[in-house]
Amino acid sequence: MKLAELKEMCEKNGVLATLWHDLALTAIKLRESQDLAVLKIQQKEFNLEDKAKLDTLIKLFDRLKNKLIEEIEKKGNDVLSFDVPEIIELYV
């Protein structure tokens, strides 16, 4: 199942819709934090707090992604491998 199909399927199901929404939002927040981190590193302003925030978002993203894949597989579907960039592309 392609990611766009997965999104569509999730959005039609209450529990999966919430899970997908949280995953997509986390992916985008992670991207924002990564871009900010790059800018801060260039300005030599990146600090431990920024790193901790980034690590937290990465862990949360992985947890939500694994949970969603688990739920989808329980329904007998396979999902093509995806990560933050593929999710972002669905919203730009």
Next chain:
Amino acid sequence: MSQSFRDPFLADAWKRRAESERGFEQHDRLTLIYLELSKVVRKNEAFSELFKKVETAAVKYDLTIATLARMRIEQSGIESIAEADRRRRLAHDALEDELNLLSRSFAKSGLDNSWRYDIGTSREAVGNWARKVAEVKRTQLLKR
């Protein structure tokens, strides 16, 4: 007609693969333009500040895209989304200014600035290149 063209499953699989490869080539070309440009700048330090400004403008543009996407997902109000979109357009304008400045400086110094045409002149082409630059910077500076 061969069996493969009659088989809708194979035809669809081939079409998807061709689309994917075209996408890969496009991304690869954009990355190459950036990496080649970086190489030229490393050999000509006088351009390093201007080049850094281009890189920074590219990442800032990428950030405005993510912010706009977040606001859409969060279903922020129409006015907030319009404001985020205005910021995205301004970031794009700033990026084009920096890019054109670097290109003109190259030309003035007798350096090849054909990379500017290779990037493309449409807003979409410049935006796509900027997003690729941001991706390379993330890969270079962050673990993920």
